[in-house]
Amino acid sequence: MEVVIGRQLPAGGASYPLNVNEPQPLHRSEDHGGGETEDVRGWTGPVANHASSSAETPAPEALAIGRPNPFSNPTPKGAPTSAPAASSVRRRRKIRVQAAAHTFESFKHRNFRFVWASTFFSSGGFWLQQIVIGWLTYDITQSAFLTTLAMGLDALPILFIGPMGGLLVDKLERRLLLAGVLTYQATITLTFAVIVWTGMVETPYIFAYILMMGLAWVILDPARMSLIPNSVPKENLVNAFALNSLGFSATRLAAPAMGGAVLALVGPGPALVIEASLQLTAMAAALSIRLPKVDRGTLKLSSAFNELLEGARYVKAQPVVLSAMILGILPPLISFPYVSGLMPVFAAEVFYTGSVGLGLLMSSLGAGSVIGTLLLASLGDVKRKGRLITVAVVCTGCAMLGFSFVRSLAWALPALALVSVGMMLFFAETSALIQSIVSDEFRGRVSSLYSLTFGALPVGSFLAGSMAQKLGAPSATLIASVVLVSAALMFTLWNRALWRAG
Structure with a gap:
């Protein structure tokens, strides 16, 4: 009927x-x-x-x-x-x-727009710094080892005092903390710019500047990662972290090429002044974030150690988070030092190019990052996050293997872009997975413990520089790519918690 x-x-x-x-x-x-x-x-x-x-x-x-x-x-x-x-x-x-399910879903939230703007401008300053430091160190020392070490030295403070930054993020107002750290970075950069501009720069000054900038990253990364979940609903976390990575990636695409041109035209001093102005703009964006006040308790030195241990026990009780952090050690240890740290050496000794060519090589990494983040933002809330994370690491290693055989600048650019697609998929998806699991009261400490994985970067830079000095940059990258793929596959077979994570 x-x-x-x-x-x-x-x-x-x-x-x-x-x-x-x-x-x-x-x-x-x-x-x-x-x-x-x-x-x-x-x-x-x-x-x-x-x-x-x-x-x-x-x-x-x-x-x-x-x-x-x-x-x-x-x-x-x-x-x-x-x-x-x-x-x-x-x-x-x-x-x-x-x-x-559109790509820019999280931009409808006002606070996230300012978090993203802060990431965009501070990342622009960081990538400009990488170009200046890499070119300046190699120009003064002519050493692959010292250049690679300089490129990764800013992660050293994270290895020793990283968890303290997370505790500060959990106990203090996050936007003010972020703004204060960015102001500190701009001040240090302007001071170093004066030293460079007056012609007094020497290798020890470069290393001192990098270490002082690295102190800021102890707080900067956990604060930014903790502000993202405070700015968007949980269902938008993957999209938000992908878009945040897009801000990082877009500047990685543009800043190195612009930095190479600035170095060629006016030298490193003015480039450092531009970096400081970007950091101050990021500070203004951080101050524009408006979040409801939350009682985070009182920061007491007497109980600081116990609270840090409480954060470590919390991570240990979360097998997926712990597995993601362990796997997260591989890229800073075996990937970053070879595709970023050795890039000045590749530019000079393999592709026979100057500062402009170095800028193009670094920008190709940025292009790959943009592609990877746009892809992830468009996919939305991926159901099998753990599998995507593992596959991304393996793909990064395979792309590094291909890059190690390239001897032409024209072929190097797409090869590096593929490397960067894999790395960006890994980092954005890992951050989203971790932040979707942890509670807000532990968010800063967990983020700082995850940032400890970047403490492996100086160790990896030391190994990469030593291998490149003896075997050459291409051979060192070849060996690293094989080790990266093998380690990722062995870890997945040994620990299935991350592979099964949704």
């Missing part, structure tokens, strides 16, 4: 059928917080349609039950039929579902 509900037309008094099995429009307005609303048009199912349409039926005679008369036409001339309308709107619904 088919049920047809007739709706009275205001003009002629006739009615036209409405099939209750056809989905009907539902209109609502959603509030996303901060005074922002979104107009959402969805579709109700048959049961809801039946109820709502019955409520709208003006009179009992408008309801006809039984088999319809094939010789009668209950639809008045010119009245719209439900099928074409439903078909048309159904197509609009399909488009809207795709848009709902």
